[in-house]
Amino acid sequence: MAIGLHDSTIQNPVLRWVDQRLPVFTMMQKEYGTFPTPRNFNYFWNFGALAMVTLMIMIATGVFLSMNYTPHTAHAFDSVERIMRDVNYGWLIRYVHMNGASMFFIVVFIHIWRGMYYGSYKAPRELLWILGVVIFLLMMATAFMGYVLPWGQMSFWGATVITNLFSAIPLVGESIVIWLWGGFSVDNPTLNRFFSLHYLLPFMIAGVVFLHVAALHITGSNNPLGIDPKGPQDTLPFHPYYTAKDSVGLVVYFIVFAFLVFFMPNYLGHADNYIPANPLVTPAHIVPEWYFLPFYAILRAVPDKLGGVLLMFGSIAVLFVLPWLDTSPVRSMRFRPVAKWSLYLWLVSFFVLMWAGAKPADEPYVTISRIATAYYFAYFLVILPLLGRLERPLSLPESIAMPVLRGGGPVLAGAAAKPMEKA
């Protein structure tokens, strides 16, 4: 780009002045206004926007919670109860934050499953997918540390159990755990650093989300057919078409979210976390938050300490290489009859693991966890690589617009013809 003022097309003189010097409005117009988006998105394509909004809600509520929270073992539980009782609308802000974590994971799980079903991880979107997995990892770290902050029984024992995972590392494990704790058990130094990191990581997530969206806008979006747009007839400007569609999804999402917050705010939580942390008494039955249950089940499925830890981290790490494990050139599972059912079965194994993760580590749950774990990995490491060679995909449509046009009726109205229209 040449040095000098940007050649702005913005009409408003004030905005134009800014835009010539820093073309943010041109960028917004290009990336969220006229951005050519496949015309055939279904409502699963809402979930990226929902995740973004949830991140903003979490940061906003978190900032306000931190104004009244005290990261000290002697005061943390009391300060949270004070937020619930004495701070104006403190209960609302906390319940939104608390349930927002669950909603965030629901949205991101569906976002990931959507990517897996429609092959959004495949070329040319590999890096986009990898950035997404990085966001997911950061989210898990943030959620884990956030759960420690109220300093209830589950906070304390969750922190103890999860940090102890690192002791499985040969030779340096013990040193690492002591380093993580800043002491010889989970205690005040641990709580302090977890608070600090819990405040920091969401902003790192926001940074990676920016890269995720930037990468998306280089490759363009995938779509339910998994075929590339061949021309203007296959796309619509993002605004107003997808701003309107995302808004519908957003309001429906808020209804579910609000129902949880206002009518059953503690449903997804664990009662033991309303008991102040006691380092001398472990609760009878420790379970992580529901969104960690599948990974927890994988951990427990292995009788070996190091093996369990490796397999648990491996269950996320395998997502990084998914773009290269799936050897089929066809993106959408719609055209892959065998892979489609393999993925449904994978989804079942995920839910089975979630269910088994909440059960005691006894039979038959251990065996069930092992079978589900085996399938979880087999899908990625065996089934997808083989199916790329063995499976005969259905024939792909010629273009995104074709199935629509074939349906008869009037030809396309000038959708992209009036892209600037405000709605």
Add this chain to the structure above:
Amino acid sequence: MRDVKRGFRNLIGALVLGAATTLGATLPTPAQAAGEAIPLPNAGFSFAGFFGTFDRGAAQRGLQVYKEVCAACHGMYHLSYRNLTEIGLSEDQVRAIAASVEVRDGPNDMGEMFDRPARLSDRFRRPFANELAARAANNGAYPPDLSTITKARANGANYLHALLTGYVDPPPGFALADGMHYNAYFPGHQIAMPNVLNPDQVEYADGTAATVDQMARDVTTFLAWAAEPETEQRRAMGIKMMLFLIVLGGLTYAVKRKVWADVKH
């Protein structure tokens, strides 16, 4: 296109089915898994359900039970006396309740701690100086703080009511440890707390007959309010919020239909 729609429906179906069965199967488990599953009778509280409110009379009677029975061993540290106006007591009544309790304050000008009658802004008095003192006085058991007790137990209100009315004779052959008491609903059935509610244990000012069930019910109502005093405000706000969102959802959907009206899809 129909096939695409079917694939879409399959995916939704799989998600919904998976989520529903997992949530359904997963969430009630912590309570059951903490030992054997003891089904709790539903006491039918006024505050149960999505629209329930606290029965003020029951909560006030429950306060009396707490003061006269529970407070000897159990604190409610997260409550202040001023909070009691929320269960329908007047400020003067609450002032009198507070003044009847001595709380520790200080240090005074001589640098010493001293006792004085409680004021509205004071927290509820703690029966023991700390956990060790509590254990020493209670045969090694720690009477938990009751501020959050109904939130801190699965199905808390029903559990508490069942527990308080659950002191029965142990089944033949049950080995009861020394100093422990048999309770039908306590996990493991051996509880350090003795049965504290006997008929007419308290004398209600409003003439309600003080049966064990009545007292258990009243004190549970009081404790449920104490654990989640925001409940009524939360639910009222929730109803408004839902109505607003449903209207907004309708409008947004209409806009979306309008915007998409000229696109064949």
Add this chain to the structure above:
Amino acid sequence: MAETMVPPGVTSGGPAGAPHGAPHGSHGGAAEGETRRDFLTLTTAAFAAVGVGAVVWPFISSMNPARDVLALASTEVDLSPIAVGQAVTVVWRGKPVFVRHRTAEDIQAARATPLSELKDPAPDQSRVQRDQWLVVVGVCTHLGCVPLGQRPTDAKGNFDGWFCPCHGSHYDTSGRIRIGPAPLNLPVPDYTFTSDTQIRIG
């Protein structure tokens, strides 16, 4: 990759007409449809804006004093140990409050000052409930320092009241500003005598 993907901006940058279709007028009975969409959109946007506003309020409100803070907003002071000529400092809402047991000379000096000599004219009678007890918030009205004059050894300024060491404001025995940059007298908090020897501030 390049041949399979549409570079961003192709659609929008393309011919603004209708390369793929339909006559422009086919969507809606022209003007009527447009108006309805605009009205609907405006209504929805207004509704959403109200919703956002309603959501913002709890956040703002959460920064106001919490209920436990408000509950501590009154302080009781026992006056019996304060001898004539002495003063005590008590904390009320996190700020120092000066309670001074004035001597007859103090009262005399305060009453004798003509209002015309005052920067912030107020008769002494309007600043006390009982002549010998002066209760003022001990925060200099200039920039918030705590003036000296409570302890017998303190500098009390030219008028035997208080002297602010930060920027040299002098207050008299009624807590009124006499010399210096402070614009106003030391404020008198709301207080009541609950008995002859006890006041409640706030």
